Amino acid sequence: MWVVIADRHPRLADVFPDLVSDIAQALSVEGPDSFVETFKDLLFYGPCSDHGSPCLMTAPPGTPCPAITYVEVDDEPIAMLRLDVDDDSGVATAITHVEVLDGRDLGDRPDPAN
Ligand SMILES: [Zn+2]
Numbered sequence: 001m002w003v004v005i006a007d008r009h010p011r012l013a014d015v016f017p018d019l020v021s022d023i024a025q026a027l028s029v030e031g032p033d034s035f036v037e038t039f040k041d042l043l044f045y046g047p048c049s050d051h052g053s054p055c056l057m058t059a060p061p062g063t064p065c066p067a068i069t070y071v072e073v074d075d076e077p078i079a080m081l082r083l084d085v086d087d088d089s090g091v092a093t094a095i096t097h098v099e100v101l102d103g104r105d106l107g108d109r110p111d112p113a114n
């Protein structure tokens with residue numbers, strides 16, 4: 001049975017297009033295409049209050065996030081992704097949080113001139 005959840009949560013890319021574009025571009029330098037596509041299709045579950053940096057939940061609250069990976073541009077981290085991981089294989093199964101490390105104002109509207 002299919003459960004439609006897309007109607008209940010917006011895509012992160014629709015709420016923070018600049019952020020998702022920047023991270024996806026950085027990921028595409030080293031990461032597999034499938035990971036980049038997964039990132040672009042993440043849903044936004046709301047701001048997270050559990051972590052120090054501005055943090056966006058991309059999985060339902062309470063989803064485990066035992067692993068992290070940094071997203072870097074020119075050796076500067078712009079974001080940290082928290083990941084759920086399969087216990088047996090160690091493979092990441094979900095991106096659960098996106099912590100924003102570059103100090104950008106998440107309230108900014110995208111600038112069409114960029
Ligand atoms: Zn968080």
